[in-house]
Amino acid sequence: MSTAVQDPARPAAPSSEPRAAAPAAERQRSWWHLPAGLTVLALAALLVFGLRAPVGRGTSFRIAAPGDLNPGGILPGDVALPAGGTAIVCAILCLLIAGVLWFFAATSRALGRRARIALIVVFGLLWITAFLAWAFSGSTVDLGSLLQTMMVLAVPLAFGSLSGVLSERAGVVNIAIEGQLLFGAFGAVLVGSLTGSVWLGLIAAPIMALVIGALLALFAIGYQVQQIIVGVVLNVFAIGITSFFYGTVMQQDPTRYNQPMRLPIISIPVLSDIPVIGRVLFEQNILVYLMWIIVAVLTVALFRTRWGLRVRSVGEHPRAADTVGIDVNRTRWSNVLLGSAVAGLGGATLTIGTGVAFGEEMSSGKGYIALAAMILGRYHPVGALLAALLFAFADALQLRLGTLPSGSGAGIPSQFLLMLPYIVTLFAVAGVVGRVRVPAADGEPYVKQ
Template identity: 45%
Template sequence: MSVALDTSRTEETAVVRRWKNPIIYAVLAALSFFLIGLNAPDKTVVFRLSDGLKNFSIPDLSLNAGVYGWISVVAMAAIAAFAFITMNKGREIPRGLQGLFWFFFITGMLVWVIGAARSSELSLVTLLTGALTLSIPMIFGSLGGLLCERSGIVNIAIEAQLLLGAFTAALAASMTGSPWVGLLAAMIGGVLVSLILAVFAIKYLVDQTIVGVVVNVLVAGLTGFLYSRVLQADPAHLNSAPKLPTFEIPVLSQIPVIGPVLFNQSVLVYIMYITVALIWFALNKTKWGLRTRAVGEHPKAADTLGINVNRLRFTNVLLAGVVAGMGGAFFTLVSVSSFNANMTAGQGYIALAALIFGRWKPFGALFASLLFGFTLQLNFVLSLLGTSVPTELLAMLPYLVTIFAVAGLVGVSRGPAASGKPYIKG
């Protein structure tokens, strides 16, 4: 007698449900219900769209603060509910819906705040142009941090690179009368900071985080001392830098809304476009990029293939200084024409947050920096409009967004595996 045994087994697949984002959406939707729903002002908010256009004009965008507030609340609540249902089934929330949620949250809050201000009319072109401009140091800083961390070196010294770049740019441009010399000096200033970081972190194997913090304090003290003792002694010749030129790209600058924002800017903005594209291409399409990523992920394996790990790291850290130094030039060659002590105001740390928020990718760091730049510009614009929101809260806004972005909105994100770990051959 033969006995047939059923040896088939049901394989169960473990489903990982991450409830963080649905919970965040639900909390923000509830907050929006009370703020921009129940307490929405009964005013019409006007966004001017034709600023910067010469040959034609387009109608202003008018929105009733109360009506748009409720539309935003309903849309956010629906997306939050869908996020819970989707996550309960073990599926990821579509990225398009995530973007739509943040669109309604940001625009809903913006309409609510402007509606509560004394003046309810705002130039959208001015808002976005200022946001892009203020993002420049954070974009360059985050790209400098990216070059370091993709190589396995943690760069906490972005703040020092920006600050010394701003100082050297102001000094060199003031002495020579040329903003281009100032830009070159800013790159050299960033490289000097990178050199300190590379020598101690790579050659002497000092903890990279500690080196970065110490360098930040050192440069802040050094530039503050030189500012008070040297620059202020003769500001007309040592601290009156000419600005980098601004020029308009024909045809492209006349595209409604985005034309004046993207194509009527300082030359440093156009350099930023090129830098982002070059770094993306180099990291993803060249032998150097492949080696950099290999060194940042598996340095021992890269070493066995003949790559000099520490030399490549050293080179990339210096290159990061060049990029971050250009960000420092923004403060004294674009924003204002003189250096002030600690004028970077912690934007190097925000750049580091943008790098993490952007998941260590060039375009991710770009868009994260633009978000933080938008909050900085929004602070200035709302102050001018006379909003009822306390000025202290507005001043905190960029840093609050930074904290929430890194702590709550990044999701599961993993940096380069070897980042922060010194490599000892053999």
């Protein structure tokens, strides 16, 4: 029988017990958060949407509209469902999903990440269906129109959240997204009106937003001022300067300085005629297509290229990045400027993307919601886009509910409808995200030694 003898010149291998204890303690503190939150939502759907739905009313879901690609009428035009029964069935299925998550969490059994995400997505779709059946009882839900409105509202949020991802992955807190959106919207209309070209207005939007980005980088990186304070001040500055020029220049001669212009709609043949999603994905202006491209490019660049590795190393451990020859502050400067330009495209969506003139404070807090989308998306381009779509759907929903004719729907107070997007934002960030791993050096200035 042989006995293993450790080489005295060789250090003992570190024990894995402390590392295992941390995840176990983490699981004991927070393992119940997600299933408990989903259970509460499912019970609310059952008690409010299902049991309190108007008796005898139905809800119609419009699947295929006239002119859609629907050979032989495979898809029905409108699908009529009982409001209460639909909500009850969806709520029960939501409770079953919550029960599955309770089981895996309580017994510490492994549930794959993809399976967990899939269950949460199915839960969300069922819960939204229950809400729509209750809220639109006695009326028709045009799914294609609702999703089209969602997409229009999501674009500035998506560009803003991508701006935040670029900045914060490099270690700079970007609270100034609101100001970047506002400057982008202002520059797009001003230059477009002066030149008579909507395309020159589109080019001017990211350039104008670079002004806010350069100021943010100058004070946060160059002078090492507290980054959150700098961002808030720049937002106030953007509101003040654009309001000044709007009141003194644009209102005096709107046909010359503030003319409504709109980017042309680019329709992809055949694909744009697909029911429900055709107009949403394939009948949009160039900004929507740019949004998809930028999300894909950033995802690959951040996680599959040397540039992305350098950016993430600067955001995680700038001292180590500096020792291998990476210019930390230069990387942060470039990322802040690039993120500002991306946010400027989101600002252009508010004006030339929708065909409206510039107005005072027209960003209306979208920069802060974009920050919430970035956090909910866990500092990932795809996650930020999905979170932006979620918040935009809530906004589109309140707009559609506000146009229901009297006597139809669930009679939701208009004040609640106005709060709906912000309520969804608050609960999503506070209840769903939980503990998000922020880049380790986010918000910390770097001084080369």
